[in-house]
Amino acid sequence: MKILIRNLDRTTNEDELKLLFQEYGTVQSCNLVTDKVSGTSKGFAFIEMPKVGEAKAAIKNLNYKTLGENKIRVKKAEPKAADTPED
Template sequence: MKLLIRNLDRATTQDELRTLFEGYGVVQSCTIVIDPATQSSKGFGFIEMPKAGDAKAATINLNGHTLGANKIRVKKAEDKADEKAQSAEKPSE
């Protein structure tokens, strides 16, 4: 299951983020999104955990957790295909 982590402190490293989530299970991948122009964090990232139960436990326990100077927000990441389908279903005004 892929999770979206928002409101990351710009100084948070991928290792710190991975370590935090590994407390709830195996982390398959960990990515903090970097601004190519400044080479600094954009303040969000993604975690992939192979077991949905572990990912759900991490989401429940870490949403609102303070990491660095910020309270992070954790939720299930939406698939890009799902986002396109949802926007196509909404009538334009």
């Protein structure tokens, strides 16, 4: 299951996120979204956890948890809306 983490402190890194989510199960991947020019965090990330039960436990327990200076928001990532071709 793909999870979206928002409202991250700009100093949070991927290793911190992985450790936080590994408390609830296997983390398949972690992608901290960064600005292409400055390389700094944009304040959100995606985590993939292969087991749905573990992912749901992580979402339930980590939503609104304080990480760094911010209360993070954690939820299931929605698939990107497909671009519909115009006729």
